[in-house]
Amino acid sequence: MREVIRFAWGNSSLGDFMVAMSGKGLVALEFSTNHSGVEDALRARFSEADIIDSEQELTDVLSRVQRVIEAPGFDPAIPLDLRGTPYEIEVWSLLRAIPVGETTNYGALAAKLGTRDAREVTEAIACNPVAVLVPCHRVVKKDGSISGYRWGVKRKRELLARERRSGAS
Numbered sequence: 578m579r580e581v582i583r584f585a586w587g588n589s590s591l592g593d594f595m596v597a598m599s600g601k602g603l604v605a606l607e608f609s610t611n612h613s614g615v616e617d618a619l620r621a622r623f624s625e626a627d628i629i630d631s632e633q634e635l636t637d638v639l640s641r642v643q644r645v646i647e648a649p650g651f652d653p654a655i656p657l658d659l660r661g662t663p664y665e666i667e668v669w670s671l672l673r674a675i676p677v678g679e680t681t682n683y684g685a686l687a688a689k690l691g692t693r694d695a696r697e698v699t700e701a702i703a704c705n706p707v708a709v710l711v712p713c714h715r716v717v718k719k720d721g722s723i724s725g726y727r728w729g730v731k732r733k734r735e736l737l738a739r740e741r742r743s744g745a746s
Contacts, residue, residue, distance in 0.1 A: 579625065579626055580627070583634055584597040584598075584605075584616065584619060584628065584629070585630065585638070591732050594606060594608050595612070595615050596638050596642055597619055598635060598658075599658045602655065602658035603656065604658045606707045606708045607708060622706075641654070649678070655710065659707065659711070660706075662701075665705075669711045673712065675715045677740050677743070680715045682716065682719045686698045705727065708728055712736075713726070714726060723737070
């Protein structure tokens with residue numbers, strides 16, 4: 578029996594976002610205005626699954642994701658189904674341990690993983706398919722400046738600013 582991945586689009590003050598859920602949990606949360614491009618990428622990523630547009634079934638998930646985007650510190654209690662290499666999943670787990678309102682840098686994460694090569698960490702972070710809930714936006718350069726972000730540096734800046742303003746640390 579083929580796996581079923583359900584997806585739906587929502588909207589936030591940071592733009593349109595797509596959620597995709599397996600039977601185990603969230604496999605993707607992506608910001609984009611290019612709906613068809615993101616849907617095509619989802620189908621390519623899960624080529625062995627049935628990909629179904631399921632706005633009705635995912636209304637609650639969309640609502641909780643929208644709330645956490647707007648109100649940092651809110652726990653949406655959405656299970657995650659993280660899929661990647663063992664190394665990527667380890668990096669993503671470290672990201673999830675960074676408290677709301679705090680940041681770390683690529684080198685510090687590399688050191689926690691027992692390597693001095695921050696490039697490997699950067700590559701794993703770049704592969705993160707779950708925005709906000711796997712908070713790669715909380716990783717900055719060693720000097721504190723903001724570097725790239727899969728969903729745009731402007732969004733990264735705003736997510737960090739919201740977290741600072743929320744006092745949710």
